[in-house]
Amino acid sequence: GENVEQHPSTLSVQEGDSAVIKCTYSDSASNYFPWYKQELGKGPQLIIDIRSNVGEKKDQRIAVTLNKTAKHFSLHITETQPEDSAVYFCAASRAGGGADGLTFGKGTHLIIQP
């Protein structure tokens, strides 16, 4: 089955700086790569996703890049703010019927220092 590795496990950045979280996946058939943000006491919230026919996607301060050849994808957050502090999860799946659900990375605890 799919295996997703996520790094780093903890990331501390100064407010206003950029943060980058990286993930690798093992199943070349995976074609859907979402990123989730989880705040304390809440469920994960989808913040951005990318499909395998796209190399990069951006939404305001958040961007995701995908390298299918190397089987890795990254989340980039620019101009970080205190409300960006949370745990971020990457995931991979073969979208559509027959998929085995999302396979998640272990998460990155992002800490924004004031």
Next chain:
Amino acid sequence: KAGVTQTPRYLIKTRGQQVTLSCSPISGHRSVSWYQQTPGQGLQFLFEYFSETQRNKGNFPGRFSGRQFSNSRSEMNVSTLELGDSALYLCASSLAVGNSYGYTFGSGTRLTVV
């Protein structure tokens, strides 16, 4: 519009008992998936239901089961509870089977087995 609603939010059960958790998806969403979240194993896929049928299943023992009703609401049941079943159980709904449209997660049910 209302989000994904999970009840109860917290539950304490004794080893050997059984438990039923409930999930009401976003109106119009017909797919409901369940995940287990623990500090050690992270987020793991349990199963997915669509049109009252289990479509996909993760690698969990038969003690974990679920069902979906005609209004798309879903329940999951865990029988003969073990200490290791203590976890946050998350429900996610989406428009269609698989992950093509992304999930919306509920806030989860925190199960503690003593």
